[in-house]
Amino acid sequence: MTDPTAIIAALRALDSCAISDALDTLGLPGAVIELSAMWPAGRTVAGRVRTVTAAPKASSGPVTHIATPLVAIAERDDVVVIDNHGHTDVSCWGGLLAEAAIQRGVAGVIVDGACRDVQESEALGLPVFARAAVPVSARGRIVQQAMDERIQVSGVSVASYDYVVADVNGVVFVAASDAARVVALAQRIADREARMAEAVRAGQDVSEVMHDSRFPTVTADPDSAEEK
Numbered sequence: 001m002t003d004p005t006a007i008i009a010a011l012r013a014l015d016s017c018a019i020s021d022a023l024d025t026l027g028l029p030g031a032v033i034e035l036s037a038m039w040p041a042g043r044t045v046a047g048r049v050r051t052v053t054a055a056p057k058a059s060s061g062p063v064t065h066i067a068t069p070l071v072a073i074a075e076r077d078d079v080v081v082i083d084n085h086g087h088t089d090v091s092c093w094g095g096l097l098a099e100a101a102i103q104r105g106v107a108g109v110i111v112d113g114a115c116r117d118v119q120e121s122e123a124l125g126l127p128v129f130a131r132a133a134v135p136v137s138a139r140g141r142i143v144q145q146a147m148d149e150r151i152q153v154s155g156v157s158v159a160s161y162d163y164v165v166a167d168v169n170g171v172v173f174v175a176a177s178d179a180a181r182v183v184a185l186a187q188r189i190a191d192r193e194a195r196m197a198e199a200v201r202a203g204q205d206v207s208e209v210m211h212d213s214r215f216p217t218v219t220a221d222p223d224s225a226e227e228k
Helices: 004-012 016-026 068-073 095-104 118-124 176-201
Strands: 045-056 078-083 108-115 128-133 142-147 151-153 156-158 163-167 170-174
Touching: 004 045, 004 163, 004 176, 016 163, 016 170, 016 176, 045 108, 045 151, 068 095, 068 142, 078 151, 078 163, 095 108, 095 118, 108 118, 108 151, 108 163, 118 128, 170 176
Parallel strands: 045 078, 078 108, 108 128
Antiparallel strands: 045 142, 045 163, 151 156, 163 170
């Protein structure tokens, strides 16, 4: 599976936990723990990353507002990911940006820092994940330093056109080069858990169901005898 549309559809059918488990099994980074949903979207957000790097405003006079150049060219199923280096004293995403993002078909927004106007993003149906919400405006405080360059999000290296999954459990990034095998493994993990849940609903003892001898742990090898 290499088609981005197919990968996004597959990711959207999973959740952040299954993707995180797949990354763990493969020994890959990706899950971040400091970011959370700013409002309960009730669905899995999946898409391709488009990055923005924030920096303090260093000059006087008017400047282009942070993230507007990227949002103006964003494509459907893009996820805007803003690196404000974890700062929570100023917002770098708000209501007007959310309005523009919805018009472009943006799937969601992830901020390593703070956002504001959460109620407006919720009314628009635009999922936003961040460290915090604050009322303090970016205007006159921070600017866009770069876009579509590699960034760090809570210690995870992320580049534009990588993939991301975000939901009520958190945010997980998947490098584009690893996406196909991560998806395939996550699907096997999700299938195992579905069979375990069915066994519990059928009345089987949960201690037996969760024992690896009953439902062996999924490994990176799809032909592993332990899973058969």
